[in-house]
Amino acid sequence: DAKTTQPTSMDCAEGRAANLPCNHSTISGNEYVYWYRQIHSQGPQYIIHGLKNNETNEMASLIITEDRKSSTLILPHATLRDTAVYYCIVRGRSYNTDKLIFGTGTRLQVFP
Amino acid sequence: DTEVTQTPKHLVMGMTNKKSLKCEQHMGHRAMYWYKQKAKKPPELMFVYSYEKLSINESVPSRFSPECPNSSLLNLHLHALQPEDSALYLCASSQVAGWGDTQYFGPGTRLTVL
Numbered sequence: 001d002a003k004t005t006q007p008t009s010m011d012c013a014e015g016r017a018a019n020l021p022c023n024h025s026t027i028s029g030n031e032y033v034y035w036y037r038q039i040h041s042q043g044p045q046y047i048i049h050g051l052k053n054n055e056t057n058e059m060a061s062l063i064i065t066e067d068r069k070s071s072t073l074i075l076p077h078a079t080l081r082d083t084a085v086y087y088c089i090v091r092g093r094s095y096n097t098d099k100l101i102f103g104t105g106t107r108l109q110v111f112p
Numbered sequence: 113d114t115e116v117t118q119t120p121k122h123l124v125m126g127m128t129n130k131k132s133l134k135c136e137q138h139m140g141h142r143a144m145y146w147y148k149q150k151a152k153k154p155p156e157l158m159f160v161y162s163y164e165k166l167s168i169n170e171s172v173p174s175r176f177s178p179e180c181p182n183s184s185l186l187n188l189h190l191h192a193l194q195p196e197d198s199a200l201y202l203c204a205s206s207q208v209a210g211w212g213d214t215q216y217f218g219p220g221t222r223l224t225v226l
Contacts, residue, residue: 032212043116043202043217044155087154093212099168100204100215102154 003027003090009107012082018075020106022088025069031092033064034100035073037084044087044102047073078110115139116218118203124224127193133221135186135203141216143209144186146178147202149220155202161186162209193225 005023012018024033034049048055048062050071055062061074075082087105116137125131135144143162147155160168161180175197177189186203200220206213 034214036217041200041220041222043118043204043219046214046216049214091212094210099157100155102156104154 003101004088004103006086006088006103006106008104009109011109011111012075012078014080014110014112015077018078018082018108018110020073020075020086020088020108021070022073023070024088024090027068027090028092030094031090033062033068033071034089034091035060035062036087036089036100036102037082038087038105039081039084047086078108080110080112082108083110084108116203116205116216118201118218118221120221121219122222122224124226125190125193126226127195129193130189130191132190133188133201133203133223135188135205135218136184137205137216137218138184139205139216140183141205141207142183143206143213144180145204145206145215146186146188147204147217149200149202151199159188160209167209190223193223195225198223198225 032049035047036044038044048060050062064071085105085107087102119134146158149155157170158172159178164180175192179187202220203218204215206215
């Protein structure tokens with residue numbers, strides 16, 4: 001079963017920051033938070049991952065709370081091409097725990 | 113380069129046909145995966161190959177038969193499928209399996225079973 005809870009859908013105006021929350025209250029100490037997105041009918045695209053420190057790359061920033069029970073993915077300047085389903089996934093790093101178990105995700109709609 | 117390619121993009125087959133899906137990566141990854149995604153649902157893991165050996169089968173029916181001929185190539189052989197097997201089939205790869213390495217996905221094959 002997925003170990004994360006995300007809002008079903010969110011809207012964001014183009015050019016504004018999109019902040020996508022994820023709750024993972026049962027995360028264990030050695031589990032990572034991964035974010036993927038899936039644009040309609042395409043394969044999932046890796047965005048970013050982190051353990052406990054905040055992370056930033058060319059696509060997004062990941063903010064993880066100090067207790068690690070929740071995180072927020074930030075797309076700093078959303079564009080129409082960012083419209084997609086965003087999946088927050090918790091996974092471990094041992095043989096049977098590194099599976100990607102997708103939840104239902106958040107459908108982000110970016111509008112002009 | 114994090115490209116995983118899949119062919120064909122679309123496939124329509126009858127219930128008595130035999131067909132194959134192909135996945136290829138040239139990133140030197142030694143783990144490859146098959147996922148199935150039904151309409152409006154998240155992807156679900158089917159198989160994991162690690163160093164060309166099948167390491168995980170998520171109780172997938174035998175009408176789906178995976179094959180990993182070499183470290184760059186992954187096939188999924190299909191035989192006697194049912195209409196409910198219609199889905200998007202996704203391939204992914206990672207450096208190794210079992211260490212939480214990032215998985216990179218291909219664009220998928222949209223399969224329709226008539």
